Amino acid sequence: MAEKKIFCEHCLDDVTYHIEEREMTRKLKGTDYTFLGKEAFCDACTQPVFVEDIDTANRQALYDAYRKANDLISIAEITSLLKKYAIGAKPLSELLGWGINTIPRYLKGDLPKRSYSETLYRISKEPDYFLTLLKDAKGSLSSPTYEKSLKATEKLIADGEVPKEHLAANYLLSKNNEITPLALQKLLYYVQGFSVAFTGEFMFQSDCESWVHGPVYRDIYEKYQEFGWQPIVLESDYDYRHCFTDQEIQVLDSVIYHLSVYNGKVLEKFTHEESPWLLTRGDLKEDEASAAVIEKKLIADFFERVKDKYDMLTVDDIAAYSNERFSRLHF
Template sequence: MMAFCEHCHDTVNYDEKLVNKNKNIRGKEIKYLGKEAFCLECRNEIFVSDIRDYNLIELDKAFRESEKLISVEDIQKVLDKYKIKKRPLSLLLDWGENTVSRYLNGDIPTKQYSEILKRLLVDHEYFKELLEQNIENITPLTYKKCREALEAIETHDHLDNHKNKETKIEKVIKYLLEECADITPLALQKLLYYSQAFNKVFNKEYLFKNDCEAWVHGPVYRDIYEKYKNYGFNPIEDKTKQSFLYNNVTEPEKELLDSIINNFGCYSGKILEKMTHIEKPWLETRRDLKDDEVCDYIIDKNLIDSYFKEIKNKYRMINVSDIRDYSSDLFRKINH
């Protein structure tokens, strides 16, 4: 790096370093971290235009932070968010037509104007009110673009709200439907049951809060049954699964679910039903009920946990891939 040194009267190499600086603005001392350049020949401070520009930017940021004023970057975000240009936004706000342009070029807004811009950044309902109130200030084309931007924002918010309202069991179901082909409602119930049980013994917590009941056809999550019962014995076609994002489950959960799919998802719903019929949690919960006797008894989570802990120890399971030994053994028992 080279610049002109007034002391050496020559173009010289220079070094730069970060220094604490302060500046009095409007009677207030503003502290910021700036830079200074030093001639490598005489070690005197020298002027470098790039460093001056850097210091002005850092001073501006420090002042805005101290006064809680909106930044230039956030003003640009307002324009981008609502697909509106500088002049139309100024007119929509009933300001001078070049006001927003000046702010983007570095002029510092008043506290009042800054608060309006900051609110626009986070509150699209406020922008919608201004758009309708001052529609005569802008062109029909600008109005149309702003309305389209608002519709896109509201659609995105709706999808986000829907996703956030999904329960954990619904997120698990989406993963299972995405990764395992041709799951019937009966098979789904059993995959959920084994996912819940083995997640507890391997990952030390239940995968979801829902309780299952000891129905005639094995463990059943009642709400999930009601949601998918119209599919009967046919595979579930979940139209929402294509929008599923894998960050809805953690990596350890994903690994566990993959193992459940590989080791239980290969069997039909009827085979899985028979597997659960020879396991302690379903048998003990139904006690002396007849095979075809309807009940809504909840299978205690502690019973599930203790049984599958015994299974983990019995089959010397070290990681989730070892589940295959248990599932294979179950299959042999019901076909013996």
Template sequence: MLPFCGTCEDIVDFEEKFINKRKIIKGREINYTAKEAHCTECGSLLFVPKVHDYNLKRINDAYREAEGLITVEEIEKAINMYNIGKRPLSLILGWGEGTVTRYLNGDMPTKQYSQTLKRILEDLNVMEELLEENKHKVTGSAYSNCKEAIQELKRKKSNGFVGDQKKIDNVIQYLLLKCEEITPLALQKLLYYSQAFSYAINKEFLFDDDCEAWVHGPVYRNIYEKYKNYGYNPIEEELDHYNFELLTNEERELLDSIVNNFGCYSGKILEEMTHIEAPWKEARKGFSDNEPSNQTISKDTIKKYFNDIKNKYQMVNVADIRDYSEDIFQKTHL
């Protein structure tokens, strides 16, 4: 439904503009990117419910991020992972039966409760222990469904179908398929940018692997070992039999944007880009330019740097990665 403009005294169309805003929440200053709706006829500021809802969510997300609190999407992921309802999950965690429902509806969890939810997302054993400890509080079907989900997740992980290697292999296969030519050096940097912007935009890393701050930029050691025999030549692999069952549509859209905006550059150019970014530079502190290092590039550093990039460039979706890629290319080559 189109809004009413008091200045034009008519129902009008509107355009959305992004602005950087600040808000104090519980004594903490929060910076976030908001939207404003303006009348296309006179330019007046309008109230549009969907824009208002968008801004509330942005404030909510920015505060959660600043406080390190779990997101609604991550809570939903836990529920789906463990095939459990909101009420049973609350009881298994030792909380009031409506607690998880409140959090899904937008209430802010305490840091302690947030940490508990994050722990069950990261560690199947933690969830299994809590399930056994509190199984008397839930129905038999809720217990058995959750128990079976945990066992299935463990089985898949032990077989390599869930977790680091299989997921990163899916990402690599997708990148190889989408790029006309890709050298091992370029692949390493595309993996790095895929990981970084996945967290910045989707609030979740694509895979669990850590990269190291080598002389030539971020490197995933296992992937280096796998493709090192190609040297500076493009990787050639048969891709017909590959599938991408572990990649969601959202993740594929992200990878498409990475290919479009970074895959157009050579591995050497991508290396130079990573050399002026904080995550690689901070991990290389104390090392000379050509000194080998296996120092891990901290995921927390990646989070902070690329969250700042997202805010600086007002990124709303994966298409907005283009502005950053063009800007950093200019900084390194003009």
């Protein structure tokens, strides 16, 4: 095979060259970024020579360094996302309401806008969120494209790709459109507690933390914090029932019926008088921040005692506890 040659402006001739790897620093959008790049040198005079393929690779390495430093989604992560949801780059661009060639451009190396990157990151991490977007955009996709992606997404959810507390949150929100982020946290805590009391199993693997305003599932907080003190708007009518066992549905429905009637501040007062949160907080002041995990054993012990004290035979008996708690509150 003939050796590759390139024109050397120093030798004024076509020459062979060799490539060396080296750390490079270049400026992009006003900031210097360092990356491992390559440089070509003339074999005759040892001076640098320009090789288009190497320049392109260095530019891509610079962009990769920029993505990493600025927490922008990478080409590999976008490619993985498309495979995960069995959808093409152009259909996903259409689904998101972007220009049809937006994601194809990102795959070729263009840098994504931060807001677009955040959307793609969220899609990658939250199949339930993508499912919402997919169903809302059904009319903008061809039937085969929609059905193929829907099947892949539903399989991810069924296989446990979505943490159970996220699915439970979606179910609760689909049944009550007045739930705020504060109330949602407390409802999930009661779902977890009454689940272990009635089924012997925790519904969620994730732990909750003893924050100032009561038990909190951090990932749920981060997902819905943009709603502040306002009710959460769930942009989907998807039926999540198939994600749960019949017993789990009974617990969820009972919590919705008997506890979601109270606002977040009332539910906060409930949890502030219960031993799991109190014991975990210890001697902390009322307004002192804490991220201490509420041990699952504390939750199990407390809710099993509640079940026994109120002679709960079915999950509908949660009403006895919630009614008494509310009657004893002082505002």
